[in-house]
Amino acid sequence: FKGELRRLFADITVSNSICFSEDGTIAYYTDTATGLLMRVTCDPANGLPTGEPKVFVDHRSQKGYVDGSVVDRDGVLWNAVWGGKAVKAYSPDGMLLREIAMPVTQPSCPAFIGQKADRIAVTSAWKGKDEKQRALDPQAGMTFLLDIPVSGRFEPRVLIA
Secondary structure (H helix, E strand, C coil): CCCCCCCCCCCCCCEEEEEECCCCCEEEEEEHHHCEEEEEEECCCCCCECCCCEEEEECCCCCCEEEEEEECCCCCEEEEEECCCEEEEECCCCCEEEEEECCCCCEEEEEEECCCCCEEEEEECCCCCCHHHHHHCCCCCCCEEECCCCCCCCCCCCCCC
């Protein structure tokens, strides 16, 4: 598969939230515009899907958009909600476990940090904001540390080509 480009799913416009369970048997992704966070089983040996995607979280009735995500050692998916001023944590079965308010309107992606990957940093953005909107959201574009303990993990190194 080295160097191969392969379309896995059609008609995705803004692909986000791509992350995997620790054992590589589950992948998550979204087409941000749809508001649906999808889950698909994978072959951990090659990372390719083995089944059809199923809805993991339906975010359409919520404020904001599903953006970047990571999965911790317990299978909890942590998602930044662009336009929703939050990071949300979902159990492996898709139930909302926790919602953490953010001081910016556009949190974009969480990442596990620290020597033990036991904290979460969250990036944010000011893209699309005019000067007035940026003045109302002065911390937009900053990275934040969520001061909560997590059972994070470091992503494996991947050779793309």
